[in-house]
Amino acid sequence: QLQLQESGPGLVKPSETLSLTCTVSGGSISSSSYYWGWIRQPPGKGLEWIGSIYYSGSTYYNPSLKSRVTISVDTSKNQFSLKLSSVTAADTAVYYCATETGTTLDFDYWGQGTLVTVSS
Amino acid sequence: QSVLTQPPSVSGAPGQRVTISCTGSSSNIGAGYDVHWYQQLPGTAPKLLIYGNSNRPSGVPDRFSGSKSGTSASLAITGLQAEDEADYYCQSYDSSLSRLFGGGTKLTVL
Numbered sequence: 001q002l003q004l005q006e007s008g009p010g011l012v013k014p015s016e017t018l019s020l021t022c023t024v025s026g027g028s029i030s031s032s033s034y035y036w037g038w039i040r041q042p043p044g045k046g047l048e049w050i051g052s053i054y055y056s057g058s059t060y061y062n063p064s065l066k067s068r069v070t071i072s073v074d075t076s077k078n079q080f081s082l083k084l085s086s087v088t089a090a091d092t093a094v095y096y097c098a099t100e101t102g103t104t105l106d107f108d109y110w111g112q113g114t115l116v117t118v119s120s
Numbered sequence: 121q122s123v124l125t126q127p128p129s130v131s132g133a134p135g136q137r138v139t140i141s142c143t144g145s146s147s148n149i150g151a152g153y154d155v156h157w158y159q160q161l162p163g164t165a166p167k168l169l170i171y172g173n174s175n176r177p178s179g180v181p182d183r184f185s186g187s188k189s190g191t192s193a194s195l196a197i198t199g200l201q202a203e204d205e206a207d208y209y210c211q212s213y214d215s216s217l218s219r220l221f222g223g224g225t226k227l228t229v230l
Contacts, residue, residue, distance in 0.1 A: 037219070039166075046122065047158075047166065047209055049219040060217050096165055105213070106156040106171035113165050 002026045002034075004097050004111035012091075012118050018084040022097030022111060029078045030055055035100040036080040037107065038071060040093040048093075052100065053080060087118045123148060124210055124222035131228040132200045140195045140225045142210030148220055150191035153213040157186055157195045160207040160224075169208070170195060197227070205229045 008020035022036070029036065037052035051061040053071045061069050070083040084091060094115050098107040125143040132138040142155060149155055157170040168177050170186035173193065185196045193212075197204055210222040 039221075046207075046224040047211075047221040049221060052219065060219075062218060063216075104154055104156070104172045104175075105217075105219075106154075106168055107158070107166070107211070108168045108171070108177065110165040110167070 002099055002109040004099065004109055006095060006097050006111045006114040008114060008116070010115060010117060012087055012116060013120050014088055014118055015086055018082070018087050018091060018116055018118070020082045020095055020097075020114065020116070021079050022081070024078045024080070024099075029073055029080060030075050032056075033101060035060075035105065036071075036073065037098050037100060038082045039096045039098055039107070040091075041096070041113075042090075042093045050082065050084070050095075089118050092116065092118045122223040123214075123220045124212060126208075126210060126222040126225045128223070129226045129228065131230055132197075133230045134200055134202065136200050137196060137198045138200060138227065139197075140208050140210075140227070142193045142195070142212075142222050144191050144193075144212060144220075146191060148191075148212045148214045149188065149193060151215065155186065155188050155193035156211045157184075157193075158209045158211065160209065162206070166209060200229055202229050 003025045012018045035052045038050040051071045068085045073080045094113040096113045097111045099109045158166040159169045160166040173188040174186045208225045
């Protein structure tokens, strides 16, 4: 059973870059069975997909965030990462990493989430 | 605003049946892409409830069921229980494989 754990700073200054890492256990990040994704949830609001990456390196980004987002995989550490540049207060949210398994591409395993606040 | 439209809230008494709708368009649900449903209890990460329109992961009670027709999908919960009080989200795709979430529905058990 896969387990995912987000890590990274809980406070980021406006205009800086938000960087988070998701550590995967119970499976290989190089497996062709999985996509690896990031989803966020502003306080009191709904879920917003940020982007996903396939084991091959193919990336899929939310068009509304694409210009600021980079998702990458580090196979040596069994981790994948999110970078979101030029952040503002609107980027304050709980950030979840999650995996999509198989052909139905549902988010079946989720990390517990980490709150990132953008403030000076 | 979300591309997939859900009612902001629904409610029902214990034991009753409630449904939550998820309305998309010919660019997503209507194009044949699967719909998935998630349950989010307060203060926790979302949990996969229904995948592939109508399939339940292991451990999800059969009180939960999903269906899809045309440009819409529905989640039905029968035998409502207090523990079902949560936020529910639908999710689908578009042709560029952008993942789309509904705005979420808050279920209140009266």
